[in-house]
Every structure is written in structure tokens, then in C-alpha cells.
Amino acid sequence: MKKVLGIAMFLMTTVMFAQNRNAKASFDVDGVCTMCKDRIETACIKTKGVKSANWDVNTHQLDLIYNEHKTNLNAIKGNILEAGHDLASTKATDKAYAGIHDCCKYRDEEVKDDHKDDKTK
Secondary structure (H helix, E strand, C coil), rough: HHHHHHHHHHHHHHHHHHHHCEEEEEEEECCCCHHHHHHHHHHHHHCCECCCCCCCCCCEEEEEEEEEECCCHHHHHHHHHHHCCCCCCCCCCCHHHHCHHHHHHCHHHHHHHHHHHHCCC
């Protein structure tokens, strides 16, 4: 009986630890199009430990699932900034921003206006 109880305790402990690895986070990232979406999501996924990244073109919200034992939000956000996209609290460097495609220049009001029509279709 002790053996069965010991195995049961071991399995319960293992399941409890496995459930605590994944964390979810959501925050805003600037961008205007599907090219931005690909760039933002790729920047996240290249971070070891990120399991899922989904950026919404209309709301600018990024939803993440990541392993807290392998990475943290600062590392993920750093890769997004390096890809040239601003966060609510931090702007990408001018050098990183200059590296994105001209149609993705989300800081330019004219570019934003051009993409508004795409979102309503």
C-alpha cells in the first residue's frame, strides 16, 4: 500500500510542476499590416521558450504563451524592439525602425491611413 501511495504522490507532484511552466501575456505592439504581423510573431517565436505568438492587425494586441523557465517578457520584448516595432512603454531604435519595409512604417500617419482601408475590407 505504501508503494502505491508513493507512486500516486510522485505523479501528482509531477503534474503540478508541469502545469506551472506556461505563462500567458498580452500587450500592445505597433504595426499596420500582415507583414508587420509576420515580423512581430517571428521575433517572438525566435525567443527560446515561446510556444505561441499571435498579433492582431486591428487591435495591435499580441497574445503570448511562453515557458517561464526558459524565457521572460523582457527577452521577448527585446526581440520585438530589435525587429523594429514599438511597445506601449518603449520605442524601437531608429536604426531598427529604419530596417522595416516602407509599407510598414507605422509611425508615419500617411502609411497608417493607407492601411485603414485594408482593415475594413
